[in-house]
Amino acid sequence: MDMPTAGCSKKAVLAVGLVIGLVVACLVGSTLVTDRLCRQGFDRRLPVYPGAAIQWERHNFLSAFGMGETVMALTSPDDPDTVHAWYTTTTAEAIRGSVDDVPMRLTRGEWTVDPDEDGTGAQIILHGLCVN
Numbered sequence: 241m242d243m244p245t246a247g248c249s250k251k252a253v254l255a256v257g258l259v260i261g262l263v264v265a266c267l268v269g270s271t272l273v274t275d276r277l278c279r280q281g282f283d284r285r286l287p288v289y290p291g292a293a294i295q296w297e298r299h300n301f302l303s304a305f306g307m308g309e310t311v312m313a314l315t316s317p318d319d320p321d322t323v324h325a326w327y328t329t330t331t332a333e334a335i336r337g338s339v340d341d342v343p344m345r346l347t348r349g350e351w352t353v354d355p356d357e358d359g360t361g362a363q364i365i366l367h368g369l370c371v372n
Contacts, residue, residue: 271302271307272302274307274346274371275301275302275303275306275307276306277342277343277346278305278306278307278343278346278347278370278371279303279305279306280343281341281342281343281344281345281346281347281370282305282310282347282349282368282370283305284334284338284341284343284344285331285334285335285338285344285347285349285368286305286331286347286349286351286366286368287330287331287334288312288314288366289314289316289318289323289326289327289364290326291316291317291318292314292315292316292323292364293314293315293316294312294313294314295313295314295315295363296312296313297310297311297312297313298310298311298312299311305368305370306370307370307371308369308370308371309367309368309369310366310367310368310369311365311366311367311368312365312366313363313364313365313366314363314364314365314366315356315361315362315363315364316361316362316364317360317361318361318362319361319362320353320354320355320361320362322362323353323362323364324353324362327351327353327364331349331351346370346371347368347369347370348368348369348370349366349367349368349369350366350367351364351365351366351367352364352365
């Protein structure tokens with residue numbers, strides 16, 4: 241009577257390797273898709289003010305305004321009241337139109353507008369959080 245040999249067959253090892261590879265591919269793929277959905281949501285929720293210059297930006301995952309948290313500081317030569325009015329109107333329209341919009345539902349954001357340091361324009365701070 242032949243006894244089976246101990247250990248795994250090559251087919252079993254290949255099957256386990258295939259399953260692990262598929263799981264990793266699914267995780268990477270879903271992460272990249274979610275990151276892109278976050279950026280699409282933030283394009284509408286926290287748009288960059290027209291003509292504003294980015295002073296600095298920090299994010300803690302793959303890309304700015306993707307998955308994770310992002311903070312961005314901008315400056316504009318326009319007065320703070322004009323910039324504030326633009327953000328109030330633009331973000332309100334985006335939020336009203338986002339009832340069934342998955343990218344917008346993934347995101348949370350806030351913005352502040354203050355006079356810039358030399359008092360000649362506006363400083364804009366955008367803070368976004370997605371899937372955290």
